[in-house]
Amino acid sequence: MTDVWINGTAMVQTGRHYNLNMDEMAARVLDEALKDAGYPELDALFVASATAEQADRQQMLGTYIAARLGLDKVATYRVENADGSGGSALMAAAMAVRSGVYGCVAVVGVDKPNDVLSNQQQDIYSTATDSVYERYFGVTPVAQAALMAKMYLSKYEYKYEDLALWPVLMHKYGASNPYAYIRKQAKIEDVLDSELVSDPLRLYDVGPMADGAAAAILCGRKGVAKVLGMWSSANAVPFNARQDYDVLYSAREAAERAYRMAGITPRDVATAEVHDSYSILGVLAAEALGLAPRGGLLASLRGGSEVRANLSGGLKSRGNVMGATGVYQAVEVVWQLVGRGPFKRVDGSIGVIHSMGGVDATSTVVVLGL
Amino acid sequence: MRAGIVSWGAYIPKYRIRTEDIAATWGDDPARIVDLYLVYEKSVEGYDEDAVTIATEAARRALRRGAVDPKRIGAVYSGTESKPYAVKPISSILIDALGLANNVFAVDMEFACKAASDGIVAIAGLVESGRIEYGLAVGTDTSQGEPGEHLDYSASSGGVAYVIGRDGVAAEFETIYTYNSDTPDFWRREGSPYPMHGEGFTGEPAYFRHVVGAAKGLMERHGYKVSDFAYAVFHQPNGRFPMRAASMLGFPPDKVKPGIVVTHIGNTYNASALMGLARVLEQAKPGDKILLVTFGSGAGSNAFVLNVTDAVLERQKADVPKVDEMIADKIYIDYAMYLKNRKMVKLFE
Amino acid sequence: MEHESVPLYWRNIPSYYRLAARRCRKCGEVYYPPVVKCPRCGSSELEDFQLPHEGELVEFTVLRSVPTDYMKQKPLVIGLVKLGPVKVLGQIVDAAPEKLKAGQRMEVVFRRVVVDGKYGLVMYGYKFRPRP
Numbered sequence: 062m063t064d065v066w067i068n069g070t071a072m073v074q075t076g077r078h079y080n081l082n083m084d085e086m087a088a089r090v091l092d093e094a095l096k097d098a099g100y101p102e103l104d105a106l107f108v109a110s111a112t113a114e115q116a117d118r119q120q121m122l123g124t125y126i127a128a129r130l131g132l133d134k135v136a137t138y139r140v141e142n143a144d145g146s147g148g149s150a151l152m153a154a155a156m157a158v159r160s161g162v163y164g165c166v167a168v169v170g171v172d173k174p175n176d177v178l179s180n181q182q183q184d185i186y187s188t189a190t191d192s193v194y195e196r197y198f199g200v201t202p203v204a205q206a207a208l209m210a211k212m213y214l215s216k217y218e219y220k221y222e223d224l225a226l227w228p229v230l231m232h233k234y235g236a237s238n239p240y241a242y243i244r245k246q247a248k249i250e251d252v253l254d255s256e257l258v259s260d261p262l263r264l265y266d267v268g269p270m271a272d273g274a275a276a277a278i279l280c281g282r283k284g285v286a287k288v289l290g291m292w293s294s295a296n297a298v299p300f301n302a303r304q305d306y307d308v309l310y311s312a313r314e315a316a317e318r319a320y321r322m323a324g325i326t327p328r329d330v331a332t333a334e335v336h337d338s339y340s341i342l343g344v345l346a347a348e349a350l351g352l353a354p355r356g357g358l359l360a361s362l363r364g365g366s367e368v369r370a371n372l373s374g375g376l377k378s379r380g381n382v383m384g385a386t387g388v389y390q391a392v393e394v395v396w397q398l399v400g401r402g403p404f405k406r407v408d409g410s411i412g413v414i415h416s417m418g419g420v421d422a423t424s425t426v427v428v429l430g431l
Numbered sequence: 432m433r434a435g436i437v438s439w440g441a442y443i444p445k446y447r448i449r450t451e452d453i454a455a456t457w458g459d460d461p462a463r464i465v466d467l468y469l470v471y472e473k474s475v476e477g478y479d480e481d482a483v484t485i486a487t488e489a490a491r492r493a494l495r496r497g498a499v500d501p502k503r504i505g506a507v508y509s510g511t512e513s514k515p516y517a518v519k520p521i522s523s524i525l526i527d528a529l530g531l532a533n534n535v536f537a538v539d540m541e542f543a544c545k546a547a548s549d550g551i552v553a554i555a556g557l558v559e560s561g562r563i564e565y566g567l568a569v570g571t572d573t574s575q576g577e578p579g580e581h582l583d584y585s586a587s588s589g590g591v592a593y594v595i596g597r598d599g600v601a602a603e604f605e606t607i608y609t610y611n612s613d614t615p616d617f618w619r620r621e622g623s624p625y626p627m628h629g630e631g632f633t634g635e636p637a638y639f640r641h642v643v644g645a646a647k648g649l650m651e652r653h654g655y656k657v658s659d660f661a662y663a664v665f666h667q668p669n670g671r672f673p674m675r676a677a678s679m680l681g682f683p684p685d686k687v688k689p690g691i692v693v694t695h696i697g698n699t700y701n702a703s704a705l706m707g708l709a710r711v712l713e714q715a716k717p718g719d720k721i722l723l724v725t726f727g728s729g730a731g732s733n734a735f736v737l738n739v740t741d742a743v744l745e746r747q748k749a750d751v752p753k754v755d756e757m758i759a760d761k762i763y764i765d766y767a768m769y770l771k772n773r774k775m776v777k778l779f780e
Numbered sequence: 781m782e783h784e785s786v787p788l789y790w791r792n793i794p795s796y797y798r799l800a801a802r803r804c805r806k807c808g809e810v811y812y813p814p815v816v817k818c819p820r821c822g823s824s825e826l827e828d829f830q831l832p833h834e835g836e837l838v839e840f841t842v843l844r845s846v847p848t849d850y851m852k853q854k855p856l857v858i859g860l861v862k863l864g865p866v867k868v869l870g871q872i873v874d875a876a877p878e879k880l881k882a883g884q885r886m887e888v889v890f891r892r893v894v895v896d897g898k899y900g901l902v903m904y905g906y907k908f909r910p911r912p
Contacts, residue, residue, distance in 0.1 A: 183847045193792050194813045198870050198893060198905065199843070199850045204858040205869075207841035259843040259858075267845075299813055301860060301869040306839075445874050477874060478853055479891040483904065487890040491833075515902045524904070528797040528890055530830075752912070760912060762874075771852075778852065 065155045067429065068165070068284030069098025070392040072275035075242040075380045077175045083110070083117050086274045087171040088129035094167065094276035101280060104163035105136035109150035109170040111143050111384035115185045116176045126169060136163075143189035144338060146170065147275075147387020148293070148416020148425030154279050155288045155427070165280040170385030174270040182270045186383075189419040191299060203267060203339060205300050205420040207259035210341035212306040214261065217356040221261045225252040226362040227340040228265040228377050235374020238403055240389075242271040242380035266340040271380025275388040277395075286395045289411070290323025290428035292316075296421050307356060309342070311424035312349035312415055319413075320351075323428035327351025330369070331409025332397045334390035336417035336424070337375040346370075346415050350426070372397055372404060387416030387425065398431050434558035435600035436737065437565065438497025438746055441591045441709045442488035443696055443757040446475040448769045450584055456766045457579040464584055469670025473587035473697025475764060476573045478772050482511045483521045485590035486571035487528045489702075493567065493592040494529065496749040497599065501529050504594070505563025506536035506554050510546025510701045513573045514539070517621065525569065536563070543617065544666060545727025546570070547591070547701040552733060554595045555604050565596040570701030575773060577625035585669050587697030591705035601743040602712060602721065604735055608649035610641050611731030618729065628728075634672070637730045642666065642676045645732035646724050650680075655736065657681045661719035662711045664690035666704040666726035676724075689714060695758055708737075710754040713747055715739045783900040794828075796905035799888065801866060803829035810865040833888035834911060835863035842877045849894050861886050861908050874909040885911040 071093030078086060087108070095103065108123040119125065123137025140150035147170040154168040174182045187201040195205075214224060232247035247265060255264035279288070294314035296303075303310070312335075320326065333350055337343025344358045347370050353361055358368060373379055373393040382389060393404065394414050400406025410431040417424045449472045454461035465471060476485065486509055494501055507529075509522045522537035536557065540546040547570025554566030571590035576582030616637030617628040629637070642665060649655065663682045665673035670693050677687040690707035692699075699706055704725045711721055719739040726732045752760075770776050794800035795813070803810045804818035805825040812831060817824050840859035850856055857872040857880070872880065873891060886908045893905040 180846070180848045180851055183845055184849075187847050191813065193788075194795070195869055196847075197792075197796075197903075198858075198907075199847060199853075199856045200858055200869055201843065201845070201847060203845060204841055204843045204856075207843070208839050208858070208860055211839050211841060256844075257842070258845045259841045261841075297819070301812070301867045477891070479873060479893070479907070481892055481902070483902070484890050484892060487904075491890075524797075527793050528904070530798055756912070 062159050063161050063281040065158045065279055065288040066282065066284030067277050067286045067391065067395055068101065068280045069094040069278035070395050071097055072240055072389055072392045073273060074240045075271040075273035075382050078173060078272040079175070083113060083119060083122060083171050083173055084125040084129050087126045087169045090274040091126060091167055091169050091276045092130060094278050098278040101165040101278065103132060103135055103165055103167055105138065105157060105166040106132070107138045107140055107150040107154040107166060107168045109140050109146035109168065109384045109388055110172050111141065111146050112172045112174055112185055115188065116173060141384065142418035142423050144381065144383045144386055145416045145418025145423050145425060146384030147390065148414060148427065149387070151277070151387055151391055151427055152291045152293050152425050155291055158279050158281050165278060167276055167278050168388055169274065169276040170388030171274040172383035172385045173272040174383055175272045189422065195300065202420050203259045203262060206339035206341055207262045209306045209420070210261055213341060216307055219359050222249065222253065223359040223363055224266070224340055224344070225249050226359060227337070227343055228252050230362065230367060231337065231371055231375045231377035234372050235378020238374050238378060241374045241378040242269065243378045262339055262341070268338050268376030268381035271382050273380070273382035273385045273389065275385055275392050277388060277391050286398055286429045286431055288427060289430045290319040291426065292318035292322065293423065293425040294318065295423040300420060309345045309349045309421045309424065311421050312346050312417060312426070315424040315426040316350045316415065319426040319428050325411055325428060329411045330413050331407040331411050332372060332394060333370045333413040333415065334373060334393050335370050335375065335415040336386065337371060337377055338381055340377070342417070342420065343371065343375055346417065350413060350415055387414065390414040390416060391427065394429055398429065432597050433603050433605065434555040434595055434597055435603035436593050437596045437599045437601060438493050438499060438594040439591065439709050439712055440489045440492025440496055440751060441589070441706055441754055441757065442485050442492065443474050443589045444476045444480055444485065445760060445762050446477060446764050446772060447472045447761045448475050448764055448766065452766050453584055468585055469694055470585045470697055472695055473585060474589055474699070475769055475772050476588040480573070481515050482513045482571045482573050483515060483524055485573065485588060486521060486525060486569045486592070489571065489590035489592040490525055490529055490567055490569055492751045493594050496746055496751040497594050499565060499594050502532050504531050504535060504565050504567050506557050506566035507531060507569070508538045508540055508550030508553055508566065509569045509571065510540045510548070510550045511571050512541060512543055512546065512700060542731060543727035543729050544700045544703060545725050545731050545733060547705060548725035548733045551593060551595065552607055555607065558596055565594055568593045568595060570705045572700035572702060574700045575625060578775065582626065582628060585693070585698040587699050589696060589699030589702040589706055591702045591709050599742055600740055601746050602737040602739050605738045606649060606653050606736040608645055608652065608734040609731065610645035610648055614640070614730040616728050616730055633728070637728060638668065638672055638726055639676060639679065641730050641732040642724050642726050643679050645734040646680050646722065649734040649736065659720050660686060660722045662690055662715065663687050663722040664704055664707040664711055665724050667691060667693035667707060668698045670694045692754065692758065706754060712743060713753050715743055717741045717743060784896045786901060789901065789903050797890070799831040799833070799863065799868070799906055801829045801831050802826040812866045812868060831866065832864040835861050835886055837880065837882055837884050837886050838862055838867055839882055840872055840880055859908055871907045872909060873907045880910070887911040
């Protein structure tokens, strides 16, 4: 089997891109990534998007992105796992190269949730929950995350002020990331005073919906960073039926298997981008990746340690670019490994991305190394 | 063997609005309104409740109280004048909501407030003819009055369901009588949100003529005296009409008061007299005779003589909410919340 | 005119109206939502199982950022309620959130869930409220 290397990367600043269609936005960032890779011949395009159909009424987004660049005859695949589409598309792309079928493929993540109103954003996001048994009754991902937050804080005897340390840290990192949507620092008072979204989660616990597009070129020939391990795992137990609510089962499994494939342990991880669609999920993801003991992350934040996760500012600062998130994470981890601006080179050669769909419905973990 | 009530269940939504809060909005003198109607507060459905949900809760309670196997119900008749649909049955929804068999007569009935008791009559017939074993008659309403108009002080929400059969009867139908005529005292045209009514015309020519006509007709034809009855329960559009009807028939107030529920929950329309009956059944003793007279505008009344049996004691002990408990279980809302709950605020569609 | 799928609602009536779960005839495990094969023992022999209409509150949250259908009903109280052998996610109604406590007894009620505009179907289903 062929090794898989990331040869080119590109991303745009996230936020509100009212003036760009999805396919155009994606095409532009794809072109940038191709340029970064030296314009290799592209065999296939893997498109990650959570909102293409529901917000912009577009199926087969890949074919239309290809049309904007004249990439005739390229194979196009649409990968959807809600806000975990990015990681899934990345892994699909990597598997395609690893199999030897394709020489170079692109993975492009694009979503424009700001094309619709905030209540419509919740409508779309709630289609990531069980449509018949959850969405129908008004359950949304933030409600599920809030239930987990309540139970986690109670179980480990934390106060909300402890959870608030996560968004404060995310804002600190995001403040130095010009690609992020929200770049202002946050004091703990800002978090505590912010309006309730679904208690105990407040505005600062929620990654704001943001438009974005990012792309990575994966080839069989040597590039900037190598895919050392990857795994995707679904948590097939419905939210209501889960045993424990202080663990992300899908993230834990995906991380374990991806680390095993890469031959690493959590100690080897120099940088990680995890899926903090909500602060509590970021905390749980970091623990699932072994960056802190179960139930222990907030205690270590409280004690003054900084977790080496989400140097981009995570979904908190980057915003929730939905399906594009996983691709952003890949670009950011590569830049953190090599020291490409705005990121300083991290101390180590291994980076991990954790991309998740819904509230622990499915996770993809990809291990990248120099 | 005659058919009778095997079990009953009632449901009153938790929310209440006081007469004085409605009066304050529309410039009425609350003291005068209370004096006119003797309605102090009325029940209001929650935003997510309607005649169907109320019917379901009442029916579930009726089945539970009598420990009746839903699969043995052979008919479900719903009487309402506030269906969410002009065309679509709610009896069919009850089949699935209660887990009834499909081989069940399912009928929606309309005769203003009398419809539910028409269902009782029909089911009694089906039971006595041997065509069904048990039947479920449900009265449910979330009727509205025009805002600012007097009817809105009493128009309220509630539901009552009766399981009728021949086995396990707690109150037997000894006699049934009816009195109907074309008397347009109150109606609602297709597409109209609120009913029209004839104010004073709803009294003598309508309510009293038919209620008293039915009661008198029943008593004369079958030789009953007032003293035969322990209780008299009447349809209750307000707190005054039933007391006056009672006095016209010679019933002393203390035989009527136990069946009066309107003063603190308002007029639940199809559930009105039936709710009064449920309250009476929750305190009646074996051997008691009850006179029940319903009324529906348009107009007509059904009159029933019920004989309470020993089985009522078992039903009274069942772990199912009682009418008085429901009347007391309340949350007050203001007029703005009232309009919101009743979906009377104009929104984008 | 866009409207909600009627077959989608109709076929889920046993769940929505009666909380009909499935139980594995072989190992006895109960599943809600219903499964096709028992995840525990792999058996395909599943039978209908009626969940009790009473239970206890596991946890709840007051959701303020609501989907379109619920904009006029916010905030929604979303709760996880244990009904017999399973937990069920749903709305809690007729209760002030300040008075709710994990562990308290709850009962199932039958309510409107979604109304499909002015002309479409009224869709019903279960919700929870504190048991008096």
